[in-house]
Amino acid sequence: MLVGIRSEPQGPGYLPPSGGGAPRPNQGHPDEWAGDPVNYEFSYEVQDAQAGLDFGHREMRKDDEATGSYHVLLPDGRTQYVDYVADGGGYRPMIRYEGTASYPAHSPGGSEGYKYKKK
Numbered sequence: 286m287l288v289g290i291r292s293e294p295q296g297p298g299y300l301p302p303s304g305g306g307a308p309r310p311n312q313g314h315p316d317e318w319a320g321d322p323v324n325y326e327f328s329y330e331v332q333d334a335q336a337g338l339d340f341g342h343r344e345m346r347k348d349d350e351a352t353g354s355y356h357v358l359l360p361d362g363r364t365q366y367v368d369y370v371a372d373g374g375g376y377r378p379m380i381r382y383e384g385t386a387s388y389p390a391h392s393p394g395g396s397e398g399y400k401y402k403k404k
Contacts, residue, residue, distance in 0.1 A: 322348045339364070349373055361386040 328343035337358070344353030350372040358364050363384040370377050 324348070359386075361388060 324347050326345045328341070330341035332339050339358035340356060342353065342355040344351055346352075350370065352368075352370050354366065354368040356364055356366045359382075363382045363386050366381050366383065368379045
């Protein structure tokens with residue numbers, strides 16, 4: 286059995302632009318906003334007691350610095366909180382936990398681990 290491999294372009298959409306004509310100033314990526322400062326804010330929360338979900342995220346950015354926090358309810362019952370700063374110096378998280386961890390009791394011959402509800 287022979288298998289052939291084609292190495293031809295599959296159409297004009299995959300070819301580099303032709304060099305015909307003078308370059309157009311508005312061609313390519315529209316970087317009109319490239320030098321503007323980046324400023325934004327967002328947040329979200331998800332809470333579903335029946336499914337055992339509780340998590341969220343909040344972030345604010347001004348120029349080159351982003352600050353924020355997120356939290357998640359862990360399977361062991363604790364909540365993990367992360368407060369962070371991200372800037373030219375990198376990503377610097379500060380992590381803490383609230384609550385007491387609890388683990389399922391071992392049962393001989395039974396399955397171990399957390400039990401997740403099926404929908």
